[in-house]
Amino acid sequence: MNRRELLKATAALPLLSAARPSSAMVAMDWPTHTISMIVPFPAGGQADLAARPIAHALEQILGKSVIVDNRAGGAGGAIGNAAAARAEPDGYTLLMTLSSLAVLPEADRLFDRPAVYEVSQFAPVARVLADPTLLAIPASAPWKTLEEFVADARKRPGEIRYGSSGPYGTLHVAMEMFAASAGIKLQHIPYRGAAPALNAILTGTVDAVASAPGTLRQLVDDGKMRVLANWGAERIASFPDLPTFKERGYQDVEFYIWAGLFAQKALPQPIMTRLREAMAQSVKNPEVIKTFETAGSPVAYMDAPEFAKFVETDSARLVAAVKRIGRVE
Template sequence: MRARTPFIAASLALASGLAIAQDKFPSHAITMIVPFPPGGVADITGRPTAAALEKVLKVPIAVTNRPGAGGAVGNAAVANAKPDGYTILMALSSISVIPAADELFDRKPAYSLSQFAPIALISADPTFLTVRTESPWKSAKDFVADAKKKQGQLSFSSSGVYGALHMPMEMFMHAAGIKMRHVPTTGGGPALNALLGGHVDVTAGGPAAISGHVQGGKLRALANWGTKRHPSFPDVPTFKELGYDVEYYIWAGLFAPAATPEPVMKVLREAVRQAVQDPDFKAQMDKVNSPISYMDAPEFRKYWEADAKRLAAAVKVVGRVETKPAPKPEEKK
């Protein structure tokens, strides 16, 4: 028995050393999946967030765009990823809509919300009803009046069926009593390109995506889906001001697979807390007129759950939506 004592002690020491090595996180690069193409809110928010996280964690953060099915492809990739903290997701509010839409169509869900663990909320902005400056519509009132005369003739682009830019448009059309042709694309960037290229008449866009084009004189914002006017667009009224009871925010937040160990989640949460205070990150978010709306995991979870319930209810109100495929020019990035 005594002869075995050194062996047992050595084994315990080795096991302890392995545990310490395994507990060290992160020890190599982290992948941040953005479930949309470049040019949209998720990508515009994700890249400066990744850059700021690299400074804190001292490892590379590789941003990988995984578009498809209104964000479902990228979301599902993270939902089913190994829960070790090395695969995280920069999701938009549409993460909550897709399971509700799957239920509406009685189809196998791409993922469930229980497969995600929230890390932190980064931003939360109202979307804007946006047209080209050469269009005849100077206000939302002008647009609605024309849309009523041309029921089903005007078209709008979105980031995908039931995606982050589709839902606000459906809510608006339902409230205004108008019908338009839906042209879904693979993300916010292609949806914006569709408008800029003259392939559609209107789209919904977050301030981070549209601000440069508005300032450059290419686009005009007619109204926003928030409860108050956006500080970067003080002359643009809210739909509520105009008598339409609609409210929608396109938020961007970080998630990990649900089974990610708590010590790893703690490291990620603390890293994001520091990252959002980084001067370069703040400057990047200011540049695209997207105020930082940081929430740590506990507060973000409550916000997310409340928003998910509201969006699930909106999906039921909107019901099944018929769409037409996007023309090829809109898929350009």
């Protein structure tokens, strides 16, 4: 290439650059087609409870379909979380997940396995719900109080069965925290999500489960289940008579099931801004508020900056809990 040809080629570069759409232009166009919201659990659990009304509200705000995609592949939600982490960071694959997001990579490391994803791959968008976990048993169970449950478990180590959403999922970690503090041994029966675990307790396959208030309220009202204790720091409005574990002397037993929306870390900032605005609107939607309150899980909204700090703090606490629990087969 001679000097004249080089100058002509160089002069054309700004024109070529200008022809490419900027990230702001991309955000103005977003979304142009259907958005997928991955829920890494079966329908009926806390993440699904959060996702469905939010997805419907986002459709109204963004003008495009938002499809809830339940990835009920087990592994405590790891499979769905990993799928969202690997997705293109274009705003068309979102993740509505639970606090176990931080636990599962640490569990992989406990077993010397490569983590299938890392929390650092995600950008927190908004927290939607945040409920303390409740210890629930069938209404037909012999235990009327937490003290009776613990006393029986001490007499029969490993015989009382509890269901979970999978190894090191939210329900598993909560129960093992309690068992370690109480000095009891329970039998862990993992399922592919919170809903199958609840079904197992209703059919008598397991004897106990840790679950969120929103998924238990109707079952308790219908006389099918009974609750014995609350993993929160305080009693909650939907179960005002239910004592906390701390009230019963278990000072180190505290656990919350929060649900939040995440995108990929590399999501263009203009799209993230639009998504945050849409989420701020969606949690004010009367149908969203009504759905959550009817389920006993009121909106617990946090915008991205506050939510990111919350995730960092909560994740550190949960990772420390998993390390204390150690390898649980």
